[in-house]
Amino acid sequence: MNKDEKKQKIDEKSKIEDLEEFREYPEGKGLTTDQGVKVSHTDDSLKAGERGPTLMEDFHFREKITHFDHERIPERIVHARGTGAHGYFECYESMAKYTMAKFLQEPGKKTPVFVRFSTVAGFRGSADTARDVRGFATKFYTEDGNYDLVGNNIPIFFIQDAIKFPDLIHSVKPEPDNEIPQASSAHDTFYDFVTSAPETTNMIMWVLSDRAIPRSFRMMEGFSVNTFRFVNGEGKGRFIKFIWKPLLGVHSLVWDESLKLGGEDPDYHRRDLYEAIDNGDYPEYELYVQIIEEEDEHKFDFDILDPTKHWPEEQIPPKKIGKLVLNRKPDNFFAEVEQVAFCPGNVVPGIDFSNDPLLQGRLFSYIDTQIIRLGGPNFHEIPINRPIAPIHSNQRDGYHRAMINTGKTSYSPNSLGDNCPKPVPREDGGYVHYMEKVEGRKIRDRSEKFKDFYSQARSFYNSMSETEKQHIINAFHFEVGKVESKEIRQKMVDQFADVDKELAVAIAKGVGVSPPSGGADSSKADNFPSFSMKNTVKDTVKTRKVAILAENGFNYDELIKVKSALKDAGANLEIISMYLGTIKADNGQEIEVDKNYISTASTQFDAVYIPGGRENVDSLKKRGDVLHFVNEAFKHCKAIAAINESVELLKKSDITGFSISDGEITSDKGIITVSNNDADMNNFAKEFIDAIAMHRHWDREKEEVPA
Ligand code: HDE
Numbered sequence: 001m002n003k004d005e006k007k008q009k010i011d012e013k014s015k016i017e018d019l020e021e022f023r024e025y026p027e028g029k030g031l032t033t034d035q036g037v038k039v040s041h042t043d044d045s046l047k048a049g050e051r052g053p054t055l056m057e058d059f060h061f062r063e064k065i066t067h068f069d070h071e072r073i074p075e076r077i078v079h080a081r082g083t084g085a086h087g088y089f090e091c092y093e094s095m096a097k098y099t100m101a102k103f104l105q106e107p108g109k110k111t112p113v114f115v116r117f118s119t120v121a122g123f124r125g126s127a128d129t130a131r132d133v134r135g136f137a138t139k140f141y142t143e144d145g146n147y148d149l150v151g152n153n154i155p156i157f158f159i160q161d162a163i164k165f166p167d168l169i170h171s172v173k174p175e176p177d178n179e180i181p182q183a184s185s186a187h188d189t190f191y192d193f194v195t196s197a198p199e200t201t202n203m204i205m206w207v208l209s210d211r212a213i214p215r216s217f218r219m220m221e222g223f224s225v226n227t228f229r230f231v232n233g234e235g236k237g238r239f240i241k242f243i244w245k246p247l248l249g250v251h252s253l254v255w256d257e258s259l260k261l262g263g264e265d266p267d268y269h270r271r272d273l274y275e276a277i278d279n280g281d282y283p284e285y286e287l288y289v290q291i292i293e294e295e296d297e298h299k300f301d302f303d304i305l306d307p308t309k310h311w312p313e314e315q316i317p318p319k320k321i322g323k324l325v326l327n328r329k330p331d332n333f334f335a336e337v338e339q340v341a342f343c344p345g346n347v348v349p350g351i352d353f354s355n356d357p358l359l360q361g362r363l364f365s366y367i368d369t370q371i372i373r374l375g376g377p378n379f380h381e382i383p384i385n386r387p388i389a390p391i392h393s394n395q396r397d398g399y400h401r402a403m404i405n406t407g408k409t410s411y412s413p414n415s416l417g418d419n420c421p422k423p424v425p426r427e428d429g430g431y432v433h434y435m436e437k438v439e440g441r442k443i444r445d446r447s448e449k450f451k452d453f454y455s456q457a458r459s460f461y462n463s464m465s466e467t468e469k470q471h472i473i474n475a476f477h478f479e480v481g482k483v484e485s486k487e488i489r490q491k492m493v494d495q496f497a498d499v500d501k502e503l504a505v506a507i508a509k510g511v512g513v514s515p516p517s518g519g520a521d522s523s524k525a526d527n528f529p530s531f532s533m534k535n536t537v538k539d540t541v542k543t544r545k546v547a548i549l550a551e552n553g554f555n556y557d558e559l560i561k562v563k564s565a566l567k568d569a570g571a572n573l574e575i576i577s578m579y580l581g582t583i584k585a586d587n588g589q590e591i592e593v594d595k596n597y598i599s600t601a602s603t604q605f606d607a608v609y610i611p612g613g614r615e616n617v618d619s620l621k622k623r624g625d626v627l628h629f630v631n632e633a634f635k636h637c638k639a640i641a642a643i644n645e646s647v648e649l650l651k652k653s654d655i656t657g658f659s660i661s662d663g664e665i666t667s668d669k670g671i672i673t674v675s676n677n678d679a680d681m682n683n684f685a686k687e688f689i690d691a692i693a694m695h696r697h698w699d700r701e702k703e704e705v706p707a
Contacts, residue, residue: 033063073338074373075124078169079135081183082118083217083270084337085277087326089113089140089287095321098238098291099230100350103142104321112141114384115326116340117217117269121172122183127262128269129253130183131212131475136222136244137342138324141388144429148346149242150366154211155223155310158203160450162361168193168200186482195491199450201499202308202457208475209460209468210252210533215606215695216272218283218543219251226307226344226359229352229434230291237434239292239304239354241311243318244285249537251695254636255474257603264601274329279572281543283326288318302456303449307358309456313530336384341370349426352434357446375399392421457499458525465534467698473503477510489513541692542570547605547633549576549626553615556585558643558681562609565685571607571692576600578623586613597625602633607692612644620649627653634671637700639691641672643684657700670697 031039039060046058054061076082088110095104103111118135119128134153139146158168170176171193172185181187185207194200206212214220222244231237253261261268276283290311292304302309330336343366344359353359370379376399379385391403394410409417424430464472480492490513497504501519508515529535546566550559563573574594577583582590602608608630610620620626630653633640642650647660650671659666661673665680667687674684691697 033060034067073375076118076373077369078120079118079137080124081122081126081128082116082135082337083273083333084114084116084330084340085273085283085326086112086114086328086330087282087324089138089322089324091322092320095230095289096233098232098240098289100233101142101147101230101348102144102350103140103147103348104350112388113324114139114141114336114340115324116337116342117273119183121169121185126183127266129213129258129261129266131185131207131255131258131479132183133207133212134214134217134220136217136220138222138244139340139342139346139385142348143389144348145389146346146385146387147348147351148342148344149222149224150342150344150362151222151224151242151244153214153220153222154203154206155221155225155241155243156203156206156456157225157307157358158200159197159358160199160306160308160446161357162359162365164197165358165361165365167197181482186479188483188485188488191480191483191488191492192485195488195495198453198495199308201453201495202310202460204496205457205460205472205499208472208479209464210254210471211250213253213255213258214269215251215253216248216276217269218273218276219246219248221245221250222285226356226362227305227354228347228359229354230289231350231352231434235435237294237352237436239294239297241290241316243288243290244324245288247284247286247537248540248542249695250533251536252533254696255471255478257636260601260603264603268604273326276543277327277329279543281570281572285324286320287322287324288320290316290318292316301449302452303447305354305356305447306450307356308450308453310460310531312459312526312528314528335382339374339379339382340384341366341374341379341382343367343370347431349429349431355436355438378402394421454498454520455525458520458522459528460531461500461503462522462525463528463531465532465698467701468532468534469503470701473506473510476503476507480507480511483511486513538694540570541566541606541689544571544606544692545604546571546573546607546609546692547576547600547602547629548573549608549610549620549629550583550591550613551577551616551619552584553586553613553619554583554611555613555616555644556587556589558611558613559585559591561681562611562641562643562685562688565682566609566689566692569689571689573609574600574605576629578619586615597623597629602629602636602638605633605638606695607639607641607688608633609641609688610643610646610649612642612646614645617645617649620646621652631655634700637670637696637698639670639672639688639694639697641684641688641691643674643679644677647673647675667691669700670694 031042033039045054045061047054089103091104091107091109093107103109116137119130119132120135121132122130136153137150139148159165171189174180174182175187175189194204224242228240229237230240265271297304345363371377378398378401381402394412396405396410407417413419426432480489483489489511493504493508493513494516496507497516497519499520500522501516504519505515548559548563566573575591576595576597577593578596580593580596582592584590630640630649634655658668658671661675663676665674665684665687670691672688672691
């Protein structure tokens, strides 16, 4: 390579790096200005005398305040509230038959990733547990460049064409005259939009189901929603959708719990994610792909380009292709979670687009919004966004440019710089867009199948368990009940009568409008078990949080034995007591308390255990917050275990409607009791573990509990 070529070499090494040899990184971290000048005093500004005015020449003061004044950037217009984690994706089997994507070629190959989870409607400071869709966006740092899988936890969307996205979001965000309500769809403008745009019907069924109040980011699915394409080495394309499935199963909160958590712990989901990573309980998901051959494009009742339709797993079975593990928290929330920029248009060779009109519009929106949010066109240089693959382009300058490009040429073709950087042919990994044949008139319309807004919504309702159906009705009562316009409430009932007449009658009853005159019978629609959360993983208590309620005088063996059996099964346990500090067992042993009642609530646990011990139970029985704790856990259908004296606490907490031990270990509707000093503690713990693994005992919901 001669001198000139060297100058133009593709790998344009930053000149700044040449300064590295002069840099000093002394031990310790003395305070400096952003120019590296050491600062001797930061508690007082420079003044003319002790009581005099501040002087302009105080460069440290000016720099500190100026930087502070500019510390905020615009939050995302949607998905503003989020949290993230680093990890890796591991490929299970070669997908070379279907795609050239390098990260899917070899079993065992690991690719670093960054994932951001989010809610959609709330502002950055809103509560985690609002009823909402959750974003599930993954950046794969592949050797062929960044691939972003920007999905949601619900497999479909509200609208069919991106041109309606601003309308949808304006309607769901707080109303413009009073900025109410925050992080909630329960208001007039949203349901005005829903009833004016019936394509929203199917998505409303999903959003008013328990899918929209996940127990944890670690317990929800992720869907690409839009139809993409795999393209293999021979150039053959196939339609695809992606699904992430959590190994812990798909589980939800109950509505009352999510409302309370919004106040008790607005950071519930991000805390849960970080705690899991801290405990080494790394969140894990498996990646599945649904594949449709091009010749089968028109084989289905729905149009496979319509993003308001799910591809039922029963019709298009998902193929498991790899695993995602999240094992590292961000070091700096702003630098990573706030500044990460995803775009569904960030694809690598082997992954391509379909003509899904929602996807096509998304391809424009993300970079456009990121240019304003991240302050210019160079946000790809921010560390969290920078690919691990090298970047060589003729893009130059702009705000916050970090790369120092050398040489004279920043255009193509050129002769002065040997036409570098040169386009890369397909054989060497250059991205070539799929050569789909497209013809048609310019038209603002949609295909006929798109216009069936109800069939899949009927199937969805028909596929729900009785509990899930009741939760959907309750959600309609809450959401539509908050709509002030009676006309819109009536329109909601009439619209959802086309999903199911009985559903609409039940909605009408709760929201004070007339039942529909006619309506559909959803029981005649297809039933897809995969739509329901009933059939999810229910055989593990890993990472589940169990509260142990204890005061002085607790029975030591009863506490320790159950605690260690649950711990061995993977649960996390916390001792809750009146005061922080230590409590003394009946045998004199002391144990540390983790939380007091004032700083926590039953909503933050998956199950409750109360060991016996006369003195312990007598003091528990006297406390209103303890009785409320147990009663509330009961209302939220959580597993509760009580032994010997503590069985009395259940009655005292006003909970009834289940069988209690008469000496034998008794498990009924998630309530495990034993009154027997010689009981086998292992069996008792095992029954409790099985009950926790069920997640909730919905058969208890009918009981009247006031919590
Ligand atoms: Fe987004 N979406 N979206 N979206 N979206 C954004 O990009 C948009 C849609 C999704 O954690 C924005 O950088 C349009 C579907 C996630 O940083 C914006 C349309 C799905 C995230 C944008 C959609 C998503 C976003 C806002 C209709 C599921 C958060 C900030 C055509 C497949 C990413 C940003 C993160 C964020 C536009 C619909 C997922 C405005 C125009 C469908 C997970 O560009």
